Amino acid sequence: MKSLIANNLKPLALCLPLCLCLGVPxxxxxxxxxxxxxxxxxxxxxxxAFDQQIGGVPQPDGFGxxxxxxxxxxxxxxxxxxxxxxxRLTLAGAKPWPQQAQSYVAIVxxxxxxxxxxxxxxxxxxxxxxxxxxxxxxxFGVYTRDAQGAPRLVARTQAPVDTPVDWSDTDIDAPQxxxxxxxxxxxxxxxxxxxxxxxxxxxxxxxxxxxxVRTGWSEGYAGGGASFEALYLFLVDGAxxxxxxxxxxxxxxxxxxDWHKDGTRDHIQTDASNVLSVLNGTSDGFHDLxxxxxxxxxRRNFRWSPSQQRYAAVGK
Numbered sequence: 001m002k003s004l005i006a007n008n009l010k011p012l013a014l015c016l017p018l019c020l021c022l023g024v025p026x027x028x029x030x031x032x033x034x035x036x037x038x039x040x041x042x043x044x045x046x047x048x049a050f051d052q053q054i055g056g057v058p059q060p061d062g063f064g065x066x067x068x069x070x071x072x073x074x075x076x077x078x079x080x081x082x083x084x085x086x087x088r089l090t091l092a093g094a095k096p097w098p099q100q101a102q103s104y105v106a107i108v109x110x111x112x113x114x115x116x117x118x119x120x121x122x123x124x125x126x127x128x129x130x131x132x133x134x135x136x137x138x139x140f141g142v143y144t145r146d147a148q149g150a151p152r153l154v155a156r157t158q159a160p161v162d163t164p165v166d167w168s169d170t171d172i173d174a175p176q177x178x179x180x181x182x183x184x185x186x187x188x189x190x191x192x193x194x195x196x197x198x199x200x201x202x203x204x205x206x207x208x209x210x211x212x213v214r215t216g217w218s219e220g221y222a223g224g225g226a227s228f229e230a231l232y233l234f235l236v237d238g239a240x241x242x243x244x245x246x247x248x249x250x251x252x253x254x255x256x257x258d259w260h261k262d263g264t265r266d267h268i269q270t271d272a273s274n275v276l277s278v279l280n281g282t283s284d285g286f287h288d289l290x291x292x293x294x295x296x297x298x299r300r301n302f303r304w305s306p307s308q309q310r311y312a313a314v315g316k
Contacts, residue, residue, distance in 0.1 A: 045273055046251075070145070073089065076094065085110075094151075099211075105197055106140065109136050111136060112137075120134075136194065141241065142156070165188060192216065194213065194215050204244070210235045223256025224255045250273040276290070
């Protein structure tokens with residue numbers, strides 16, 4: 001995620017009353033100056049978000065915008081999002097898929113309008129970061145190479161990804177923008193930003209692997225801010241690529257505290273992160289999954305749901 005001030009095209013709202021009403025969360029760590037905050041963050045994902053937002057460290061090329069040989073932006077847009085306006089394109093990327101020999105995972109990201117894309121690309125030549133007012137549409141695909149070495153599309157999402165992240169049962173604090181589905185009452189929402197591929201070895205069935213995509217949200221407060229991440233898993237189903245898992249994975253939140261005579265200021269830091277494990281047990285041929293808090297007691301198991309054609313949480 002980008003700097004809290006430069007994230008997107010307009011500054012995030014800075015609201016002192018909001019910080020005050022948030023209060024001091026349980027498990028918070030108070031440090032006495034900004035340069036001590038990073039050391040208080042427990043998760044590597046949280047430290048990376050802090051480095052990018054506060055330290056100005058450039059965000060890595062998480063989607064492979066330096067395209068492999070034979071791939072072009074025009075090819076990816078035409079094959080993954082056919083019929084879409086190329087003037088809306090803000091990012092096209094592809095990376096080798098480590099778990100599948102001679103395979104590549106690809107993405108195209110489109111702004112809502114050509115005008116939005118033009119403005120975003122003025123600040124960042126390749127971006128899929130937005131906010132609640134400037135969402136993006138994303139398509140994904142899996143490629144191999146034909147006998148001549150040219151990219152060959154194997155599977156793709158059939159429409160822009162519209163599966164929300166489920167925040168209804170989690171140890172991870174939710175972004176303020178996450179609402180409740182009017183039909184189910186569940187707390188869920190679409191990401192503000194699409195961040196990077198996650199190529200951990202998610203072997204779900206036999207030799208079938210899923211690939212992950214990390215997504216994010218960011219918030220700005222007076223003297224502080226917050227970052228949130230979630231994980232999507234995509235599974236190849238014939239010529240289709242489907243979302244089979246979408247859960248929160250990390251948050252880190254920094255609130256401003258009291259000023260000191262030397263000009264430094266207290267900062268109140270909280271964070272938590274999860275790790276997803278593939279279990280030996282199976283349900284309907286798919287390996288069970290376990291989402292567990294890193295260095296914590298919270299955990300949830302997930303089993304394959306034939307009716308939903310995706311993973312669903314079981315027990316508490």
